[in-house]
Amino acid sequence: MDANPILAETTRGNWVENRHRGAYVVIDSDGRIIAAAGDIERPVFPRSSIKSMQALAIFARHAHEQFHHSQQELALACASHNGEDMHVEVASGLLSRLGLSEADLECGAHQPINAAARAALRAEGAKPSSLHNACSGKHSGMLSVALAMGVPTAGYASREHAVQQQVRAVIEAVVGEPLSEAKCGTDGCSIPTYAAPLRAFARGFARMATGNGLLPEMASAAERLFDAATTHPHLVAGTGHPDTQIMTAFKGRVMQKYGADGVQCGAIRDKGWGYALKCDDGSLPASLAMVAALLLDVAEPDADQRALLEGFAHQPIKSVRGAQVGEMRAVAR
Amino acid sequence: MDANPILAETTRGNWVENRHRGAYVVIDSDGRIIAAAGDIERPVFPRSSIKSMQALAIFARHAHEQFHHSQQELALACASHNGEDMHVEVASGLLSRLGLSEADLECGAHQPINAAARAALRAEGAKPSSLHNACSGKHSGMLSVALAMGVPTAGYASREHAVQQQVRAVIEAVVGEPLSEAKCGTDGCSIPTYAAPLRAFARGFARMATGNGLLPEMASAAERLFDAATTHPHLVAGTGHPDTQIMTAFKGRVMQKYGADGVQCGAIRDKGWGYALKCDDGSLPASLAMVAALLLDVAEPDADQRALLEGFAHQPIKSVRGAQVGEMRAVAR
Numbered sequence: 001m002d003a004n005p006i007l008a009e010t011t012r013g014n015w016v017e018n019r020h021r022g023a024y025v026v027i028d029s030d031g032r033i034i035a036a037a038g039d040i041e042r043p044v045f046p047r048s049s050i051k052s053m054q055a056l057a058i059f060a061r062h063a064h065e066q067f068h069h070s071q072q073e074l075a076l077a078c079a080s081h082n083g084e085d086m087h088v089e090v091a092s093g094l095l096s097r098l099g100l101s102e103a104d105l106e107c108g109a110h111q112p113i114n115a116a117a118r119a120a121l122r123a124e125g126a127k128p129s130s131l132h133n134a135c136s137g138k139h140s141g142m143l144s145v146a147l148a149m150g151v152p153t154a155g156y157a158s159r160e161h162a163v164q165q166q167v168r169a170v171i172e173a174v175v176g177e178p179l180s181e182a183k184c185g186t187d188g189c190s191i192p193t194y195a196a197p198l199r200a201f202a203r204g205f206a207r208m209a210t211g212n213g214l215l216p217e218m219a220s221a222a223e224r225l226f227d228a229a230t231t232h233p234h235l236v237a238g239t240g241h242p243d244t245q246i247m248t249a250f251k252g253r254v255m256q257k258y259g260a261d262g263v264q265c266g267a268i269r270d271k272g273w274g275y276a277l278k279c280d281d282g283s284l285p286a287s288l289a290m291v292a293a294l295l296l297d298v299a300e301p302d303a304d305q306r307a308l309l310e311g312f313a314h315q316p317i318k319s320v321r322g323a324q325v326g327e328m329r330a331v332a333r
Numbered sequence: 334m335d336a337n338p339i340l341a342e343t344t345r346g347n348w349v350e351n352r353h354r355g356a357y358v359v360i361d362s363d364g365r366i367i368a369a370a371g372d373i374e375r376p377v378f379p380r381s382s383i384k385s386m387q388a389l390a391i392f393a394r395h396a397h398e399q400f401h402h403s404q405q406e407l408a409l410a411c412a413s414h415n416g417e418d419m420h421v422e423v424a425s426g427l428l429s430r431l432g433l434s435e436a437d438l439e440c441g442a443h444q445p446i447n448a449a450a451r452a453a454l455r456a457e458g459a460k461p462s463s464l465h466n467a468c469s470g471k472h473s474g475m476l477s478v479a480l481a482m483g484v485p486t487a488g489y490a491s492r493e494h495a496v497q498q499q500v501r502a503v504i505e506a507v508v509g510e511p512l513s514e515a516k517c518g519t520d521g522c523s524i525p526t527y528a529a530p531l532r533a534f535a536r537g538f539a540r541m542a543t544g545n546g547l548l549p550e551m552a553s554a555a556e557r558l559f560d561a562a563t564t565h566p567h568l569v570a571g572t573g574h575p576d577t578q579i580m581t582a583f584k585g586r587v588m589q590k591y592g593a594d595g596v597q598c599g600a601i602r603d604k605g606w607g608y609a610l611k612c613d614d615g616s617l618p619a620s621l622a623m624v625a626a627l628l629l630d631v632a633e634p635d636a637d638q639r640a641l642l643e644g645f646a647h648q649p650i651k652s653v654r655g656a657q658v659g660e661m662r663a664v665a666r
Contacts (some may be wrong), residue, residue: 003336003354010594010615011518012378012518012519012526013516013517013518013519013526014515014516014517014518015376015378015515015516015517015518015528017377017378017518017594017615018594018595018613018614018615019613019614020614021336021354021614043348044350045345045348045350106654107653107654108652108653108654108655109653110653122455133653182347182348183346183347183348184346184347184348185344185345185346185347185348185350185658185659186345186346186652186656186658187652187658188652188653188658189652189653190652190653190654190656193345193346195348261343261350261351262351280351280352280614281351281352281353281354281613281614281616281619282343282350282351282616283614283615283616286614319441319519319520319521319522319523320440320441320442320443320466320521320522320523321439321440321441321523322441323519323523325518325519325520325521326518
């Protein structure tokens with residue numbers, strides 16, 4: 001297997017300390033490659049970067065007609081959220097309208113990602129619930145799919161359940177590739193994740209951005225989901241999160257979503273381009289530097305957007321005493 | 334620059350998710366290579382993996398004759414400790430014998446590495462001090478060097494200070510290479526770190542293990558430091574830490590020390606071999622899998638040691654709900 005190129009590195013003083021390899025592709029809905037590096041055909045797990053694709057199942061099963069998901073609830077279905085109050089409220093709101101509760105979520109409980117939210121819970125002497133799980137919005141959306149399908153909600157997270165079969169089918173339709181049991185794992189939130197080429201995920205995001213190659217109903221669903229995510233970027237991640245900052249700065253032009261283990265996906269909506277990126281070693285900060293460099297290259301940022309992205313493309317590394325001693329930086333291709 | 338080989342990877346389900354490249358060398362004091370992979374001449378920052386080399390400065394300046402460092406204090410000088418009570422006590426004990434206090438430490442304060450120690454501090458409503466810094470033992474030792482040299486203690490962490498010049502000189506003597514300002518950075522604890530080839534660090538550890546190539550006084554100092562570290566492995570890291578577990582299991586045969594950003598160094602004392610390893614991307618779990626595989630290969634572990642190392646060479650990856658969904662594993666060379 002050929003080595004992917006070095007796309008990010010950390011420095012310390014005047015020397016390079018760590019090197020991060022990876023691959024990315026920016027592509028249009030016809031499959032025309034705008035920019036690429038590394039092996040974009042090697043199947044990778046997209047993890048949470050494709051939550052907006054998974055959320056298409058809500059529309060495929062007309063759950064939205066039955067439960068009238070708000071734009072906020074759709075944004076949260078696309079989210080790996082910080083576990084802040086606003087996220088917990090939107091998730092529990094949908095659950096209660098479904099006649100369900102936190103006990104029906106199968107994602108498991110973990111501490112809020114956001115430090116202030118963690119500290120607030122701790123100050124209350126409270127333990128985190130499944131609602132604080134970064135995936136609680138996605139899971140609530142999946143529960144609405146189970147109800148719309150008229151199948152038992154219990155076990156909805158498992159690979160064999162009708163909900164996950166439906167989720168798999170909408171992803172396959174969007175990425176234009178069969179997803180295989182031979183390249184399948186379980187995500188941190190207990191649902192299946194299927195590996196496929198970066199090229200396929202990127203093209204899927206281009207299709208969602210344009211509607212090209214999608215059935216009209218799915219094209220409309222994709223537009224609603226991208227509108228929801230870019231209108232409510234604080235719900236897709238949260239306070240201070242890079243995805244939220246990028247979507248806020250791009251004012252609807254960019255849908256950006258990270259995934260665990262160094263995946264970054266999204267779409268430059270006005271261009272009709274999708275993108276997908278994976279840092280080979282799974283580093284989240286390195287993948288952020290890489291995707292910032294990608295957007296600087298192809299997204300035609302204005303001055304404010306450029307300043308934001310440059311900050312992610314050059315992240316300071318500090319000593320315990322707070323002095324800058326190096327940086328994580330994107331490597332020019 | 335050629336890519337180093339993949340030495341560890343993570344799986345999820347039935348597919349590889351992340352890949353970690355790196356280099357390592359096992360070498361004797363004459364420079365004869367026992368085992369190696371990747372580019373062992375590329376200069377890397379050793380970070381905390383060479384604290385036992387840095388601690389030689391205590392002996393080079395006869396601070397040990399003036400302050401009679403206990404074996405525990407010498408072990409803590411070689412440590413990146415967990416910030417548990419035992420570590421804080423040994424560091425503050427030496428400081429008070431020096432007529433100094435926590436206020437003289439220039440490493441900065443951070444939360445204890447050990448989760449139980451963090452929780453205990455929090456339960457007391459206390460903030461961490463510089464004594465909880467993983468490097469407080471090393472810094473206390475460096476303060477003893479400053480006093481023995483008759484120089485001001487203030488600023489002892491800076492590159493230009495006489496203490497750091499002395500530390501640099503003992504490292505150069507042991508690794509047999511000049512350390513260059515052209516490949517120098519500042520470590521997390523504010524002292525300088527110099528990049529040099531893995532081969533040089535590994536050979537330095539072989540020299541410390543055997544005394545070969547060292548002046549008699551330094552050979553004796555190296556033996557005392559390795560004895561201290563392997564006799565008190567709980568002080569070199571702490572409860573549940575891999576370094577502590579490895580040194581405990583090997584009953585004095587192995588001196589093992591991790592460094593930040595994926596460095597692992599040590600010596601197989603009875604063989605007279607030193608080793609040094611760097612994971613290119615800086616992953617600590619990946620570097621642990623790599624060094625476990627290295628020790629399985631060359632250290633002739635008994636059944637208990639083998640079982641321990643196999644656990645580090647195959648670390649489970651779990652979902653939020655606690656199910657094993659993959660593993661970090663060493664890749665056979």
